[in-house]
Amino acid sequence: MQSRSELPLPDDSALAHSRRVVDLVRARLAASGGWISFADYMDLVLYAPGLGYYSAGAQKFGAAGDFVTAPGLGSIFARCLARVAGDTLEQMGGGVVLEVGGGTGALAADLLQALRTRPPQRYLLLELSADLRERQRARLAAQVPELLDRVQWLDRLPDRPLTGVLIANEVLDALPVERFTMQAGKPRQLGVGLSGEELAWSAADASAALEAEVRTIEQDLGARLPDGYSSEVSLRQPAWFGALAATLGRGLALFIDYGYSRREYYHPQRTGGTLGCHYRHHWHADPFFLPGLQDITAWVDFSAAARAATAAGLDVAAYTTQAHFLLATGILQEMEAVTEASPARTQAMAAELRQLLMPGEMGERFRLLALTRDFVPAGELTMRDMRPGL
Ligand SMILES: C[S@@+](CC[C@H](N)C(=O)[O-])C[C@H]1O[C@@H](n2cnc3c(N)ncnc32)[C@H](O)[C@@H]1O
Numbered sequence: 001m002q003s004r005s006e007l008p009l010p011d012d013s014a015l016a017h018s019r020r021v022v023d024l025v026r027a028r029l030a031a032s033g034g035w036i037s038f039a040d041y042m043d044l045v046l047y048a049p050g051l052g053y054y055s056a057g058a059q060k061f062g063a064a065g066d067f068v069t070a071p072g073l074g075s076i077f078a079r080c081l082a083r084v085a086g087d088t089l090e091q092m093g094g095g096v097v098l099e100v101g102g103g104t105g106a107l108a109a110d111l112l113q114a115l116r117t118r119p120p121q122r123y124l125l126l127e128l129s130a131d132l133r134e135r136q137r138a139r140l141a142a143q144v145p146e147l148l149d150r151v152q153w154l155d156r157l158p159d160r161p162l163t164g165v166l167i168a169n170e171v172l173d174a175l176p177v178e179r180f181t182m183q184a185g186k187p188r189q190l191g192v193g194l195s196g197e198e199l200a201w202s203a204a205d206a207s208a209a210l211e212a213e214v215r216t217i218e219q220d221l222g223a224r225l226p227d228g229y230s231s232e233v234s235l236r237q238p239a240w241f242g243a244l245a246a247t248l249g250r251g252l253a254l255f256i257d258y259g260y261s262r263r264e265y266y267h268p269q270r271t272g273g274t275l276g277c278h279y280r281h282h283w284h285a286d287p288f289f290l291p292g293l294q295d296i297t298a299w300v301d302f303s304a305a306a307r308a309a310t311a312a313g314l315d316v317a318a319y320t321t322q323a324h325f326l327l328a329t330g331i332l333q334e335m336e337a338v339t340e341a342s343p344a345r346t347q348a349m350a351a352e353l354r355q356l357l358m359p360g361e362m363g364e365r366f367r368l369l370a371l372t373r374d375f376v377p378a379g380e381l382t383m384r385d386m387r388p389g390l
Pocket of ligand 1: 102132175
């Protein structure tokens with residue numbers, strides 16, 4: 001992780017934008033007695049309309065942005081998901097694909113291109129950001145114009161349950177989390193206040209929900225968390241999975257993200273938690289650096305996610321590493337198909353595969369959680385079943 005002084009500074013207009021975001025946080029602090037929870041802070045700086053990191057026009061994705069996600073590396077990741085989605089829809093006799101948080105539109109475009117001989121009835125994109133919607137529309141119009149009329153943008157989940165495949169790549173890590181630190185055997189809630197003129201961490205008594213969740217974690221671990229131990233919990237996951245579960249009438253939901261099962265997440269040696277920020281390809285731990293200009297994220301507790309999903313009536317069909325998911329769903333065959341058709345791409349494909357599969361890259365720290373309702377996939381989703389560790 002890097003310190004503030006090592007990070008590059010933005011231009012004047014970006015700095016002015018960040019100051020407007022800080023003013024918004026200050027106004028919220030003033031209206032809330034000088035303290036807001038960290039999840040509320042994340043909500044503001046990431047999603048406030050027109051101002052938040054994901055809602056405003058910053059570049060975000062790719063080499064000129066802050067981070068790269070799997071769909072930005074090339075088309076192979078999308079082609080594997082297309083295989084799973086296509087087979088699932090065929091097995092169910094048709095249905096739709098719903099992608100949550102579509103980023104640049106690369107996944108949607110590459111997936112639809114791979115499915116052009118057996119496209120879904122509709123491709124729904126749940127996208128909160130007006131800026132990203134426009135980028136997605138442009139990408140799809142350029143790459144799969146013949147399928148554009150099947151694409152529909154949503155700003156909230158559909159009212160009626162759907163049959164099909166739901167995909168959320170790197171969305172769970174963007175859900176606002178609460179942060180806590182243990183003190184005298186009890187969790188203290190780390191929220192946000194002012195230190196002089198600056199936004200800063202501010203500790204308060206933990207909310208009842210946060211305290212209960214920390215006690216559940218301790219029960220699961222069979223040990224108390226020691227004083228000084230700090231980490232995060234996602235108190236919003238149960239409601240979020242509840243809403244998603246109501247949307248999935250029948251079919252398969254795929255969540256891919258960096259994360260751990262609970263025992264790894266709250267490992268005694270991980271004393272500082274997993275919260276981090278992406279800013280121009282630097283990874284650092286200061287969520288108060290240039291609010292609105294950087295991504296803030298926490299790793300996913302997949303045990304909690306699976307628990308929330310099963311409480312909402314879904315079944316856990318698979319939990320595994322990204323590498324074992326992609327190998328089971330045909331990444332090597334897809335690579336062969338691409339390099340046979342265009343041998344000049346062999347080197348680039350090898351690099352893409354390395355990033356997606358190697359343990360030191362995305363292969364091991366990214367996980368797949370596959371959930372189903374009223375559906376049993378005919379094909380394998382993994383070569384390594386990690387569900388017992390959840
Ligand atoms: C790290 S980006 C990943 C984007 C894309 N899936 C990819 O792989 O490149 C996180 C995305 O999740 C979206 N997101 C976060 N919370 C969301 C929510 N509650 N509903 C829908 N999208 C959400 C953000 O707007 C953003 O597009």
